[in-house]
Amino acid sequence: MNSHGACLVSAGPDDLEAVMAIEQRCQSHPWSREVMLRYLSKEHVVWRLELDGTLIGFAVVTQIAGEAELLDIAIDPDYQGRGFGQQLLQRLLDDVGSKGNERMFLEVRASNMPAIAVYEKLGFCQIGVRRNYYPAKIGREDALMYCQELFQ
Ligand SMILES: CC(C)(COP(=O)(O)OP(=O)(O)OC[C@H]1O[C@@H](n2cnc3c(N)ncnc32)[C@H](O)[C@@H]1OP(=O)(O)O)[C@@H](O)C(=O)NCCC(=O)NCCS
Secondary structure: OOOOOEEEEEOOHHHHHHHHHHHHHHOOOOOOHHHHHHHHOOOOOEEEEEEOOEEEEEEEEEEEOOEEEEEEEEEOHHHOOOOHHHHHHHHHHHHHHHOOOOEEEEEEEOOOHHHHHHHHHOOOEEEEEEEEEEEOOOOEEEEEEEEEEOOO
């Protein structure tokens, strides 16, 4: 199935188990349940992407003083590579833009080529590097900082 028919809804604390299941399958260094719950407890910060009522992905986006930040995004590995990640991020960009945010920031591991490809395809530009920012399997890894201006 392609990415048509998926819908985006705000997530809450009841989604913790389902969101963590995807987080743990997707990330080399997943967020803790405590950190995820903290964001799920805020309204309109965690977004769930559903297909026929099933959670297939989620994203965490904060909006502060006209600037949005994508803190986490993941698509269930069974559904990756079918356009869902791109659709999820585009919908988030549309949403934060419609609420008057001027730009969206994000950081990504320098080795995360699938994510970098999605970000650049959707118009994010690299604005900096944080050296040795993330813990890695061996040692540490750079974070690439990206930004998209929403009104140009
Ligand atoms: C990053 C992620 C959300 C992308 O979701 P996805 O649904 O697999 O991506 P899409 O199918 O929408 O791909 C969109 C574009 O990204 C690029 N892309 C996606 N996966 C890719 C891969 N493995 N290699 C290279 N490019 C890739 C392609 O350009 C693709 O467009 P195309 O199909 O027209 O060529 C997903 O891979 C994921 O959940 N990764 C694990 C969690 C993660 O790393 N999150 C980001 C950091 S928090």
